[in-house]
Amino acid sequence: MRRRHVLTLAAAGAVTAGCSTRRRTPSTDASAPSASAAPAGLAFPKGFAWGASTSAYQVEGGATADGRGPSVWDVFSHEAGRTRDGGTGDVAADHYHRSYEDLDLMRDLGLKSYRFSISWPRVLPTGRGTVNAKGLDFYHRLVDGLLARGITPLVTLFHWDTPQALQEAGGWTNRDCASWFADYASMVCYSLGDKVQTWLTLNEPKTVTEVGYTAGVHAPGVRDRRVANVAAHHLLLGHGLAVQAFRATGRKGRIGAALNLSPVYPADDSDAARKQAVIGDAEENRRWLDPVLLGRYPDDWLATQPADAPVRAAIHAGDLAVIGTKSDILGVQYYNPAYVTATGARVQKHPTSQASWQQLYPQGLYDLLTRIRRDYGDIPLTITENGIPSVHPTDDEDRITFLRDHLTAAHRAIREGVRLEGYHVWSLLDNFEWAEGYTQRWGLIHVDYSTQQRHRKASADWYQQVIARNGI
Numbered sequence: 001m002r003r004r005h006v007l008t009l010a011a012a013g014a015v016t017a018g019c020s021t022r023r024r025t026p027s028t029d030a031s032a033p034s035a036s037a038a039p040a041g042l043a044f045p046k047g048f049a050w051g052a053s054t055s056a057y058q059v060e061g062g063a064t065a066d067g068r069g070p071s072v073w074d075v076f077s078h079e080a081g082r083t084r085d086g087g088t089g090d091v092a093a094d095h096y097h098r099s100y101e102d103l104d105l106m107r108d109l110g111l112k113s114y115r116f117s118i119s120w121p122r123v124l125p126t127g128r129g130t131v132n133a134k135g136l137d138f139y140h141r142l143v144d145g146l147l148a149r150g151i152t153p154l155v156t157l158f159h160w161d162t163p164q165a166l167q168e169a170g171g172w173t174n175r176d177c178a179s180w181f182a183d184y185a186s187m188v189c190y191s192l193g194d195k196v197q198t199w200l201t202l203n204e205p206k207t208v209t210e211v212g213y214t215a216g217v218h219a220p221g222v223r224d225r226r227v228a229n230v231a232a233h234h235l236l237l238g239h240g241l242a243v244q245a246f247r248a249t250g251r252k253g254r255i256g257a258a259l260n261l262s263p264v265y266p267a268d269d270s271d272a273a274r275k276q277a278v279i280g281d282a283e284e285n286r287r288w289l290d291p292v293l294l295g296r297y298p299d300d301w302l303a304t305q306p307a308d309a310p311v312r313a314a315i316h317a318g319d320l321a322v323i324g325t326k327s328d329i330l331g332v333q334y335y336n337p338a339y340v341t342a343t344g345a346r347v348q349k350h351p352t353s354q355a356s357w358q359q360l361y362p363q364g365l366y367d368l369l370t371r372i373r374r375d376y377g378d379i380p381l382t383i384t385e386n387g388i389p390s391v392h393p394t395d396d397e398d399r400i401t402f403l404r405d406h407l408t409a410a411h412r413a414i415r416e417g418v419r420l421e422g423y424h425v426w427s428l429l430d431n432f433e434w435a436e437g438y439t440q441r442w443g444l445i446h447v448d449y450s451t452q453q454r455h456r457k458a459s460a461d462w463y464q465q466v467i468a469r470n471g472i
Contacts (some may be wrong), residue, residue, distance in 0.1 A: 012444060042411045043471040049152065049422025050467040051104070051113030052444060053385050055159035055203065057089045058431040060119060062096030066134035069125025071161035071383040072171070073434075076219035079103050086297040087437025093429045094452045099142055101454065105445055106428065109460060110467040114151050115384055115424045116142070116330075117203065120184055127163030128180055136191060143195050154382070154424070155196050156258060157185050157242060159203040160212070160219070167220055172208070172231035172238075175314070182241035186249060193251030200331050200384065201242045201466045205235040206288055209426040219271035229311035233319070236291050240322035258331030258384045259288050262338045263367045267349070272342035279304075280340040295324020299458075329421075331384035332372070334406075353402075354389040354440055362405040369413035380419045383410065389428035389433075389440040399444075399459040407472050425463065429454070 057073050077088040095102055106114055120127060122135035135327060146153045158181065158234040162171050171177055189199060212218040213228035221361050222228065239257050246255045262282040266273035267472065336359045339349045350359040365386070386406055390396040398466055403425065413438070414420050430443035444460040447453075466472055 004247065011436045020298060023229075024212075041471065042408065043469075044411065045414065046470070047430055048470060049113040049154075049382060049424075050463075050470075051111055051115055051152075051154065051422055051424040052428035053115040053424040053426050054095070054428050054431065055117045055156070056119035056122070057092070057159070058427075058433070059093040059095040059429055060122075061089065061091040061094040063088075065096060066122075066138070067125055067132040067133075067459045068119065068135055069121035069127075070164040071119070071121045072219035073161055075164050075167075075222055077431040079221075082221070083435050084439050086438040087432060089266045089368040089432045091449075092432045093447045095429070096138065098452065099138075100145060103142075103145040103149055103151075105454060105456075106146075106151055109444070109464050111151050111172075112467065113154050113422055113424065113430070114146055115156065115200075117156035119161055120158065120181075120186055121161060121163040123188060124163065124184055126165035128183065131187060136188075137145070139188075140195075142219060143192060147195060152198075153196050154198050154200065154384070154422075155192070156200040156203050157181075157188060157383075158201065158238075160208060162220070169180045171220060172213075172234045173227055175234055175237070178234045178238035179242050181238035182245040183243035186245035188252055189246045189255075190249040193246075193249055193253060195408045197253040198329060199246060199255040200258045201239040202235055203258045203384075204333060205232060205239070205257075206260055206284070208232075208235060210422045216284065226310050229305070229309065231313045231330070232287075233311055233314045236288075237319055239292065240319075240325045243325045243327065244322065254328035254380075256327035256329040256331060256379075257292050258333060259292070260333040260335070260385070261285050261289070261368055261372075261425065262334075263371065264338045264340060265349075267339040267341045267347050270342050273340060276340045276342060276344045279344065280338060280346075284338055289372070289376060291320060291323045292327060293324070293330070293379065295320050327379065329380045329382060330372070332368065332381050333385035334365045334368055334383065335386065337367075353398075354369075354391055355436075358388065360388070360402065362402075364370075364409075365406050366409040367412050369410065369418045370416060373418050377421055380421050382422040382424070383420065385426040386423070386426050387440050387442050390457075391441075392448055393441075394455060394457045396457045396459045399457070400462045403459065403463065403466075404472055407466070411472070 035318050045070045077083050092353055118139055123132055126412050143153050207230045209232040213222045213231045214225050216223035243255050262284045264277050264284050266277040282298050286298040287301045290296055339347050341347055348359055350361045352358055388402040390399045425441045430441040430447040433440045444457055446455040
């Protein structure tokens with residue numbers, strides 16, 4: 001889906017020398033057992049937010065409907081060879097025209113929370129300027145439909161669909177993009193803020209950086225690590241400015257970022273592998289967590305950036321204070337661990353899913369959640385994405401096993417004091433899977449793309465029971 005950074009980091013040679021000892025070294029038990037079949041009767045806290053996630057470009061379709069402008073993904077996916085089988089998000093799951101049907105599916109599942117993203121170019125076709133009222137009205141109707149069905153909206157402001165007009169002005173490599181994003185956030189948060197209580201600024205800035213700007217496999221298709229780090233800083237600056245913009249609207253509620261994180265383990269017991277695991281952790285996790293939650297970049301990560309690295313010039317006085325503006329919540333997205341050898345190479349230690357980059361290791365979710373609490377304090381957490389693609393159209397027992405094992409790991413973390421408020425399966429619907437086109441199915445709901453008919457999978461029935469009993 002979006003965790004290809006594990007592969008692209010190795011391909012791009014992104015992890016370089018440098019090490020820090022100011023934090024505990026990530027767990028070194030590379031052979032720790034994975035969570036298996038869950039014990040009976042694991043009850044989750046009262047009011048736990050059982051949910052599912054989608055993103056605008058992956059499900060909405062309606063690419064030119066009602067005044068929507070093009071995004072970088074509209075352009076990128078239409079370029080030959082960019083996506084498998086030439087897939088685009090022009091129609092996707094046609095959620096834009098079938099939202100009420102999908103809302104009823106959510107109600108029937110018993111969802112307590114629905115995490116979705118707003119399409120920046122649907123509400124601001126050129127990224128700035130005049131609001132597209134029809135586009136904004138769609139999200140008002142969607143939020144109203146959720147609330148009418150007793151489902152809490154969890155809204156992401158940026159899930160990779162930078163307006164193409166802004167990309168032509170430099171996109172995230174242009175420092176002004178952070179301010180443009182904050183202006184957009186202010187407008188949306190004010191407009192919907194009487195109905196939406198929890199907001200997420202960015203979805204997975206690491207993936208945008210690694211896959212969109214380093215490997216060039218995602219939009220905008222740039223292959224320049226030095227430029228990528230500049231874009232990464234501006235993304236984080238945009239997060240901080242958006243948090244401030246939200247607070248300035250006077251709307252009540254909470255706001256934070258959604259970060260994809262991978263616990264990093266040494267591939268063996270050598271001192272060299274342990275050192276490389278710390279370096280890998282700086283790149284995978286701390287360069288995102290530290291600025292957002294502590295208002296600083298890790299010293300060992302900064303040490304990997306040469307004196308003439310463009311990112312050093314991109315970091316202005318006061319930027320880190322803005323980026324570290326207090327967050328109220330953190331969205332955690334977990335798909336796989338990373339294992340690092342003594343030479344800094346990445347290796348696989350566990351079985352993979354249909355997505356070859358995804359190692360199946362539920363224990364990693366427990367390690368990740370408890371590590372966040374240990375190193376960053378008692379911030380409220382919600383799992384905003386966790387899932388697996390299945391080759392089984394509807395009898396997806398492999399997905400049920402995956403979900404059960406990861407929920408067991410999450411429950412263990414809760415028992416040990418982690419303030420985990422919710423869990424959102426990726427994904428509610430089968431959808432456009434970025435560079436993989438329509439070759440992978442991640443949804444609880446099967447979508448027949450030729451007819452747009454929806455059918456519940458076995459995992460949907462299982463998840464409905466989990467929600468009803470508030471546990472596994």
